[in-house]
Amino acid sequence: MHNIPKVKMGIVAVSRGCFPLELSRSRLQRVLAACRQSKIKVIACKTIVRTDAEALKAAQEMIAEGVNAATIYLGNFGPEAPIAILAERLGMPCMLCGAAEESKADLLGGRGDAYCGMLNASLNCGLRQVRPYIPAQPVRLPEEIVPLIKDFMTIARVIIGVRALKIFSFGPRPEDFYACHAPLAPLYRLGVEGMENSELDLLQRYQAAGSRRQEIAAIAQDMADELGPGNCFPRKLKALAQFELALLSFLKDNLGARSFGVFANKCWPAFQPAFGFVPCYVNSRLARRGIPVACEVDIYGALSEYLAQLAVQQPVTLLDINNTVPQDIEITDFRGASRADIFMGFHCGNTPSCHLLPGYKMHYQLIMRRNLEPDSAPNISCGTLEGRLVPGPLTLLRVQSTLDGELHGYLAEGQILDVDPVSFGGIGIIAIPQFNRFYRHILLEKQFPHHTACAFEHSGRMLFEALSLLKIDPIHTPRQAGDRYPTENPFAD
Structure with missing residues (x-):
């Protein structure tokens, strides 16, 4: 890889x-x-x-x-x-x-x-x-x-x-998106370098790449081959290919003394009118080749993805811990979890196609279309990769700075269920034993953001050791039934 x-x-x-x-x-x-x-x-x-x-x-x-x-x-x-x-x-x-x-x-x-x-x-x-x-x-x-x-x-x-990583970011966090705050000092203590850039820098790089027509055409053809019948908006491929070329050339030109790079890029709301598309599909393609691109300028999300990728040597993704699962979605096997422990992992369309079931498609972002072009055919909201996550094992990982600049993290292993989530985006139903309690007493109590890195195999054992050596402390994991969290009410049922 x-x-x-x-x-x-x-x-x-x-x-x-x-x-x-x-x-x-x-x-x-x-x-x-x-x-x-x-x-x-x-x-x-x-x-x-x-x-x-x-x-x-x-x-x-x-x-x-x-x-x-x-x-x-x-x-x-x-x-x-x-x-x-x-x-x-x-x-x-x-x-x-x-x-x-x-x-x-x-x-x-x-x-x-x-x-x-x-x-x-x-x-x-x-x-x-x-x-x-x-x-x-x-x-x-x-x-x-x-x-x-x-x-x-x-x-x-x-x-x-x-220790050889550089995280490139473009743009500030979207408005009212404080969850993706990213203190730099803890990154430097890990040995990670950062390079923060404006969306204008990215726009200029994108425009400059437009003259490289042969390379753009080759990337667009590769996109068409990957999408097959899921190429719902072929007119968008040239622009998406130009954007992919811009990101790859920026990475190559700016690694400097570092050996490896990842991105944390702004992708809304000004991005769509300025570039004419959403970048999710390009993000998925870079992730497939080992260059995670975290959405919404989530610098610690990009770091978490890269940590997971290093452990499994396979493409990873970033998901929202997104929504509950309606009772009328029939599930017969919870893989050791309970109904209360399951949730949908979702993002607009950044998951690599290798982790989506056949039938994935390049589509438009439903939420952005409602805001940006509700009364017209999809145009600037096009560019997501939609499909169901492949059922199987997964590991969730997040490393984050606390509000006072200390590093902590969590690891959880579970399964992507073979159940249709009946919704849009890159999405799947995830079952993690005892997650309901973990969600309340770790994710909420310790103020972790909604983004989680996802590796598509069980890798908690090795990641726990690596995070410990990196002095990330504490590393939270789901507790078994009967093992109460400090904030759990001992008098509750």
Whole structure:
């Protein structure tokens, strides 16, 4: 997938001076053999770290190899200070893990005590304000280290991607849309860069792209091929293609020192009269190629989408947590939720076609048409991608600044139901167990906005670890029945 980093994993073995060096070396070789068998590519450091000098040497070696994430492997007790120095000097996502004892036949000369050494290594990292990833069960046999490395590659990809991200925004928030407020300081603390622009900048870029006729024609043809019979307004394709070209060229020209980019763009109310269309379909196409475009200048929505995309390596979308489901829509399987827990996830038309059922179409935005051209045929309100969300698993994610500039977030896993929502837009009926309580005591109580990023698989496990490493705290999740939220009335039925 485009617009995400490739993780190049290194592994460094460490050894405490009073333990046999060969114990760490031989255990490392067994981990490497297990990685090869599982086709997990790792680059082994030639230096086994025992001292602070060797920590610096190993860090230089790994950086020279182009490694951007590292597994620090305690083949025995390990040297606590050099471990922390190594993690600090690497300056990249690091995982601490260690070797479990393998047989009762070798608990004299071959006992490594990594279980004990992990405690000291963790403490020393804390003293130096280094934050490594430590798995739930970090001391394992060689073949059991492999899935830890595989998981860590996902977590590292999220960290690396965020630290190389630039969010481009166009325009201020629409009037009376305070929910999309975006304090910049928390973004900078994450390592995210931003570039705020006027809608006039976007209009000028769009107009300048008009001379690139061959490229516009090729994009318009690609749109027609994607839409097929759902191309309800073919006359709009040229303008939409020109807009897509304008956004892509702006991204290319303005990444600067950053490697990856996403957008948070204003899309109403002045946009339609100025550009002559709504941009939702173009937003969906960019999202499909790995460039999320958050609606309504939702900068933290764009960040949330990108976090989800980094975890799943698939296109994502932004949805409104939008409306309740009428009782007369028949549902026979709530997938572990209750009727009170279901809702419709909706947006005007920005969801990539790969996540919509066959029959999607490029249409007009019903609400905008009512306001902008109620008495004429659809024109400037055209440009949405409408269809039902593909049934299946999903993860909802939002990272947001609080009103006092601290980062918090939420994660929730559920299902898109195979039920017709009987409505417009990119839309689906979503079931998340215990969501009714989560909605009241987290989303409302903690003042989260109405936009949520949506990944189309269950990815909460890896995202929780990545958000924790990014120091996003708290990370709210739905509580099980009987586990009350602090604001839940203990005397209520």
